[in-house]
Amino acid sequence: MIPAVMPTYARADVAFERGEGSWLTATDGRRFLDFGSGVAVTALGHSHPHLVAALEAQIAKLWHCSNLYRVPGQERVAGRLVEACFADTVFFCNSGAEAMEACLKLVRKYHDGEGRPERYRCVVAGGAFHGRTLATIAAGGQEKHLAGFDPIVDGFDRVAFGNTNELRAAIGPQTAAIVVEPVQGEGGIRDAGVDYLRAARAAADEHGLLLVLDEVQTGMGRTGRLFAHQWADIAPDVMAVAKGLGGGFPVGACLATERAARCMTAGTHGSTFGGNPLAMAAADAVLDVVLAPGFLDEVCRVAALLRGRLDQLAAAHPAVIEEVRGLGLMLGLKCRIPNGDLVARLMANGLLTVPAGDNVVRLLPPLVIGLAEIDAALDILTRTCREIAP
């Protein structure tokens, strides 16, 4: 008999009851160190006092307000995002896939407005992940996500991730945009590198295309800058953000320059829940913390410490870990054993991690971890590598 909850996930047999900082407590009393953060979502850990207070204050006032009316929280959060990055304008939605969907729609609308409606195709990368809607599974192109969902949404041309020559060769008269994750998350913590991002920017400028960055996972401080593309000193025209933006409250955003968004006028796009007052209270509180002076410097400092310890771990256990990769606190252990085995054994030993493509185990700790959490995680990692070594 089919379970009441549609069985679209392969779930581990554990349920969590409460969380505090980097720690989760399960309903059976077990405690876990959370180096998954709900896949890069709870960026400030669990029950962060500033987020709790912000949501408690808003929950007593107003939960929902239609986009038929002004929503002051949206104006405030959008203003802060615009101030902090390349963007001039922000559309709010509820998830990463919706944020990417808005980016893809904006791309078509832009070229339509330029009198070039034949430009509708996006150059996308192998190993990409952009969400689970019909358009975003087509953009991601993973066979396991597309199987059985034909016909595939048209308009995506795939090139090898990180290969500038292939990228340039794929651009044709119908190309509208280049779409890329600065660091692939689901694809296995693969870093495009600053040279590739700069080359993508240059190719987009040369051909009159929009550069769309999917920063759903890399954004909001995960890599040590507010957005990962800032490491490359380039700016996209359009960007999707979600995961860490609400610190655990569902919220997504499509950010764009004024030029790219100039045809996104009243009635062209919408969302009932997008920019909900609770979501905006959460995002505003996250921004209070992440934009505070010194916060991202501290993320970089802690990330370098963790990276050093992981490099030592990999050197000591070459039969288990082939290499450490990633940027900031978006780290991956490329495994020599099946990554799912390592994730399961780490969990049995009290450390939560997330599997990814390319046989990688992702480490996505809260951005607020300290030395004690790094020590605790390395203890578990070391013990687990010893247990599991073939």
Ligand SMILES: *Cc1c(COP(=O)(O)O)cnc(C)c1O
């Ligand atoms: C998680 C993710 C998405 C999809 O986000 P959802 O909130 O699950 O829809 C899109 N792009 C990237 C890079 C992601 O990591």
